[in-house]
Structure formats: C-alpha cells, structure tokens
Amino acid sequence: MSAAESSAGVGTRVDRVALAVVALTVVALALRLVGLGSRPFHWDEARVGYWSLRFLDTGAFEYRPVAGGPFLYVVDRTVFALVGATDATARGVVAVVGGLAPLTALLFRGRSTAGDAPPRYRLDDAETVAFAGLLAVSPVLLYYGRFLRGDVPLAVFSLVVVGCAIRILDGDGAGYRYLGAAALGLALASSAFVVGTLVCLLAAAVLTVDQRRLVGEGASARDLLERAAERLRGSTRSALGALGILLAVHLFFYAPRADGSIRPSLATVDAAVLGSLRKFYGVRVVGRRQGGEHELLPYLSAHVETLLAASAVVLALAFVGFLVDRYGRGPSRPVVAFHAYWAGVSLLVFPIITEESAAWLAVHTVAPALVPAAAGVGLLVRYGSRALDRSDATGVAVAALLGLAVAGQLGVAVAGTAYGPTSTENPLVHHAQPADDLDPFVADVSAAIEGNEGTDVLFYGTTFVPAGETSVDRPPVGVTWGNRLPLPWYLERLGAETDGVRDVDGLAAIERPPPVVVADAGQRSTVASHLDGYETSTYRLSLWNREVVVFVRA
Template structure:
C-alpha cells in the first residue's frame, strides 16, 4: 500500500526523481557505446540484420532468437547507418528508460520505494553492462516487468490504458526471446505460491475473495480484456510475420498472402519453436543442471549481491516480521525464486546474461528492502539517535559503494576472464583498428576483398549465409562477418596454399589460423600480419592486410 504522505506534491517529487534517474541511466549506457568489440552473439544479430536490410527477406528462426531486434535494428540501420554503437542503441535505450517503469508501480509502492526501484533498474551493474550489448535479454526483462506493473495498475484502478499497455508489453516481450516462455512459467509459479502464502497466514478467505473479485472484474471488462489480448496478438503478428522482400512466398506487405502470413506468424512460429527448442534438445541439446545453477548463483553473488541481499531482507521481513504482508513483495520474491530453477533449464549456454532474468524480479523487493533502510534512518533521526543514523549511513554508503565499484571495474573495463559479467565469446582485442585498415585496403579493389584460409573457416561454408542456421565454419569466423559485411567486403575462402596460389590475384586481406603463418608469410610478402584474439582465450586469428594500401 502507498504511504499516507504520498500527496500530489510528493508524487511530483517522486516523478522528477525517477526522471532524473532515467536520464542518468541513459547517459551511462550510451557513453562510449561502440568502443567494445562485438561479442559473437552480437555479431550474428548484426550480420543477419544487415542481410535483412539488403535483401528485405526475413523469417523467424529459433536459433537466432526472437525477431524484435532484427526488425527494429533494420530501421535503425536504415536511418542512422551501421556501427557497433547504432547496433546497440535500441537495447541501450530500452535499458536506459527502464527506470520509468517504476512510476507504474506507484499504486503498490511508497514514494521512496518507487525512486529506489528506478535506481535499482538504472544502476545495477549487470543491467548496465547488458544494456550496452546486442542481445534481447534486457528488452525482454523490461517489457516483462512493465507488463506486470500495468496489470497491477489495471487491477487497482480499473484503467483501460493499464490493460492495453499490459497487452502491448506482453506482445513485445513475446517477440524478444524464447526466454519469454520461462517468464510465463515463473509468473504461474509465483501466483500460485503467493496465493498459498496468504492461505498459510490464515488469510485464505481474503485471498479467495480477491481472486473472485478479480474474476468478476475480468468478466465485467471482457471487451477491454479481449482488446488487450488482440493488441498483444497484433504485435506478435507484426514481428513474427515473414518478409518476402519482393520475392516469392508469403510476406507481411503482400496482402494476397495474408492468410499464409498469419499461419506462419502463429502456427509456424510455435512449430519451429517446439521443433528446435524442445524436440531438438532431447539428446545433444541437454546439459547438466547443477553446474548451470552454480554458475547462475556465482554471477548473482559477484555482481548483484546488494540487490539479492536487500530483496532477501524485504521478503523475510514481509513474511515473518509484519502484520500486513504485501502481495507485491511475495509475488516478486517467488518469481525470482522460480527463475533460479527455470532459466538454468531453458538456457542452452551458461552465460552471465541469464542472471538478468532473476535480477529483474528481485528489483521490486530490493527496492522495498532499501526503502525499509531509509525509513529506519528517518526514524532514528527523528529520535536524535546519532549512533543509529550513523550505522544506517555507513551501511547505505557501503551498499552504493559496492555497486559503483562493480560498475566502474567491470562495465567499462577491457574484457578479461576475471570479469564475471563477460562471456567467453567476447573478443579480448579491440577490432576497430583492424576494420579501419581493412576498409582502406579494399577501397577500389575489384573482385574478392577478403579470403579466409584453411579448413577451420572454409569446409562446408556457405557464402550465402543470409539466414540461420549456419555451420561451424561460419561460426568460427565470428565476429568478423559483421564487420566485413558492414564495410561492404566481398569474402571468399580457400582450403590450402595451392588454392590460394591458383587465384588470379591475391586479395587485399587474408584471414587464417595462426598455425598457418609458416605457410603464408612467404606467400604474402608486402602484407602486415597481426594476431587478434576473437574470444577471451584460445581463439586467435592472424590477419594479413596489404601494406601498400
């Protein structure tokens, strides 16, 4: 319940504070946004978005993630050009504006808790890092949290806009990632446990009456609910609909194929998802459960310990230390608890970004826990209890200092294996100088610009990899396909030195495994050769660039 001092003037101050937090959150996300070399996942999304921009052809492929980033980034590339910064701009904007979601919670949170929720969403190191990353985890987390907040608003106020906003947010969340299925599972578990929570507290009749009231409200507002569901489905249709790009087959902008488009966007999407993410994982797609849970917990402990601790305090206090427990605290705590088991199962790789999907659930109880600390300090100040005030201030400084230290040392630092937020597939070297050299080297060149040398890059490679799935040889080139496509380089591959010698002319750029230097150095005289690390460890290439260029 909101506090009694939430007067209109108070709400205005809260709004201003949240807007300030959002402005700062945007700033920390866009500063030097393009400085870090793209991760392999970013390279995949960026490359296939470029191919979508060039061909106009697109269809949902489960192995490539949801369609949200491809569709939106295509428009961004067309308007602003292509770079590492513009590729990440949409995610940075969504992550930077996430603190505004706190304003939708004002009916359930006190004023100070609302501001603190904005601060958690804006300043949590893991959120900041992956808001500067071309993956859909942050958009999914933000849209999912917004959907829950809008549902609260619709239930509490009877607002039609709340219902429609919830429908829009759910639709957007469903277009971001297959992890959306995990959110639905977590919400179901959290709702059931929250109801049981109140039943065990002896308030089962109250909980049942609330459910009955909600059911009656839904029936009375059936038209609005149906409209909200229709809005969600319309969003899903827009993003999942195939694009034909002027070619054959069904396409969103081809009215005569609309029935096929609808079938592809809904039935086709479900069939593809089940085939790849469920049936296709029965054997080689499975993984040990406990090691993934361990990695998950280690990431949360290393970079989000403050949020986890505050959320735990809020949950325990709400469950055992108050006469008027708050459903919002229980629901989000159970949501976070369920996610600790759901996402290690649904993910296919153990990666730091997966922890975001627990962190977003913990944000609300963490804000409540931090609010309790603020109220403790206020009461101590009112009693002139200097010792208690000092203790609260020291604790608050320690918590904020920890968050600041983690952000400063891990978000903007050069990638390294010691950084718990960085995944293995993050290149350890800055590739921007290389791409500048390649861009100059291929200028005015006729024919092939870049040749990949050796079976590691060539065996089974398809030069027309406009859409996934692709083979391992294409994956071994990551993230270079994004950079070479961006500068318009024409690429090819050769298996061995004989094939390279047979070419009519040597290309301006040759990429090879470092083990091939003894063979290539003598053949590529007049080239500058440099070795680059395309991962945190054990993934190097040597790139020859014609020095005359």
C-alpha cells in the same frame, strides 16, 4: 491541516517522486549510451547484427528459433536504414529499452499512505525511487543493457506487464490493459527465454496466493483468483482491444517479409502465429531432446556464482526486504512476495532451459529481485527517518553508514563489471567476447578494399571454409562460418565481398590474392609464404583459443 492542504501535500510528494524517477531515467540512459561502441562485438551480438544487415540488404526475413526472438532484427533493420550500422547504433535499441526501465517503477508506486507505513499492495515513495535507482545502476542490467541480446528487453517488458497487471487489479483504467498487452507482445518477440519467464510468473503467482491462504490474509484463494481474473479481463470491449493489440504486435514481429514488407494474407497470419509455434517447438523442444541436454548442477552453480560476484548487494537487499515483509510486523505485501518468488524460481528455471551456461542468465533473476531489494532500501530509509524524527544521532549515523556502504558496493560492482575489463576477471564477460579492440581491423580493411574489384577478403583454412558451398543468407549456418565471428558483422558493414580457400593449393592457384586474407594464427607462416607485400596483425577474437592473423596488402 485541511483536506485541501493534505491533498496538495500528497500531490507535491507524488510529483517529487515522479521527478526523481525521471531524473534517474536520464542517468540510466546516459550510463548506457555513453561509450556504447567502445567494446567490440561479442559473437552473439555479431550474429544479430549480421542478420539484421542481411535483412536490410535483401528485404527478406523469416523467424528462425535458432537465431532468437525477432524483436532486435526487425528494429535494428530500421535503425540501420535511418542512421547507419555501427556497434553503437546496433546496441542502441537495447540501451534505450534498458535506460527507460526506471520509468516502470511508477507502475508499482502506491498512493498516499498514512504515517511512515508502506502502502498495502504497492511500493511507497522511497521504495519507488529505490526501485528506479536499482533499475538504473544494477551492474547486471547495466552491462547487458549495453549488449545486443534480448535478455534486457525481455526483463523490462516483463516488468511492464506485471506493473500493468498490478494497476488493473487495483482498479485503474483500461489503458493499463492495452499497455500491458503491447508489452506482452514485445516480450514474446524479444527472446526465446520468454518461456522461462512465463513459467516463473505462473509459479510466483501460485506461491503468492498460497502464502496469503496459509497466513489467512484476505479472501480465500478461489475468491482471489476469481476476482483477479474478472479485473484482468475487464469489459468485453477492452478485453478484445487488448487481444487485438497483442496479436498486432505479434504479427508485426513474427510475420515473414519479402522486399521489406509484410504481405497481408491468411498464410502470413498462419506463419506468424501457428508457424512460429511449430518452429519453436521443433527447434527448442524436439531439437533439445535429440542431444541438447546438460547437467543441472554445474549450470546452477555457475549461475549462482555470477549473481554473487556481480549482484551480491542487490541479492542481500532483496533477501532482507523479503524476509522482513514476510515475517515482520503487519501483513505482507503481495507485490514484494510475488517478485521474490519470481526471482527465486528463476534460479532453477533458467539453468534448466538454457543451452549454454552464460552470465546473461543473471538478468532474469536480478530484474525481479529489484522489487524486494527496493523494499530493503525502504526499510533503511524508514529507519533513518524515524531516528531523525527522534533526534537519535546514533540511529541517523548507522542509517547513513549503511546507505553509504550499499551505494559504495554498487559503485564498485558497476566499475568492475559494466565498465570493467574485457577479461576473465570480469564475472559478466563471456568467453566469446573478443579480447582485442577490433577498430584497427575495421580501419585497415576499409582502407585496403577501397576501389578493389572482386573478392575483398579471403578466408583461409578448414577452420573458416566449409568443404562445399553453403548459403549464409539466413540462419542456421555451418560451424565454419561461426568460427569467423564476430568478423562477418564488421565485413558486412563495410560491404566487403568475401570468399575462402581450404588449403595451400587453393591459395597458390589465385593469380592475385585479395587485399585482405584472414587465417588461423597457427597458419601464419604457411600463408605468409604465398603473399608478398602484405602486413600482418593478430587479433584475439575471444578470451581464449580463438586467435587469427590478418594479412593486409601494403
């Protein structure tokens, strides 16, 4: 074969890989966008949606660490202004980011390789497609890719940062430095868990360099670090350009806003950079020291249980891929080791830093584990390919059966989790997920308050109404307002005016009650005795211990 023919063959193969990744990206987007609004809002989703609507209404925004990163609030505010606020449009940002995640696999793709051996530092063609496929259909990423939290955006942007760093270390253009800087800025704005991700990345880098030192591969650790720092920094011009992009993205999301716009000034820059750090430290560090501690073992065991229940196939592939790459024949690949260590360290880091044990922590372990998992799939593909070349029917059958088993188990996991029931049987469902459909609530309230003047919805009881006046224009807010979740999101969408009374005397003093009254289900008879001509419905606002009765004027 001539050099030209060989080059053409490589180009065709690369094009096929890119087309396969694009096709998987389309599948990933479809899986996340279809039926996006079918599940009612979780309490966390309702908080993000509500504050985004308040931002749209008032034009005022200020970073509040207790409310998470500013990325979703700023972007959703624009989405609501353009296409309106619904469960689907609110989740659309996360769905699109998660749906485009398979494209990041191209950053990890190796160049042409000799024979059937994987590339020295990157993923081969089969592994690249496998990585994209796992990003598309991994149950944890799929479920929380249809959920209004910053975990999936943080994971995706972090993978982009690492992918761009790999390209830069391999000597590719400065464009990857700029893309990586933008992705880092987006990661910093996505979630407070970015601190944990940075710790994992640093630990994974140290372990990867130390592994190469122990096995005597390549240059010394000091030479490796010096060379890596030099390539990552690049020329002064490109380094300053990347720093400028990072600061611009950070300022865009963290700068306080008035009337919906950022006022350029030194005070704004100080609030976005130093002010955000001071707030974060005060809330997430000092605040945690004053009563936010928790035992590690229960959180760690819950995290592992979630991973095994929802992502056992992915973890098994990652374990095999890492072990074979680390201890098999030939030199190990830093890209596989790095992501395996990243996933391994995350098993400990995120249960430590989280304030609540929840299934979304699995996102931060599964995302990096997909790289060694793709290496595990590559092993299976190469085994089957060699068996086919040797006309080994038994080997081909074994490879096919293993492939079908992996695909089948992934399909079962997706059906049981990402599209599974909203119940305790689903390992990814958090207890603050409403157990009932809230579309009837929205329809009833919308019809009841149409044309009404004054208060539209009245909350009754000390569970929902604080003793004194409190502002809910910005977080943090009181516990009683939190007890109303996720209803504030739906009521704010409808433009409903709300009020509250704490006891029967307050209810009796109202000459004409509002068209809608919400109370704890245990107060049904008490409230009903003071309301004539109202129809009632009961809704479970969580998987357990949160049931409300809604009175709607007939």
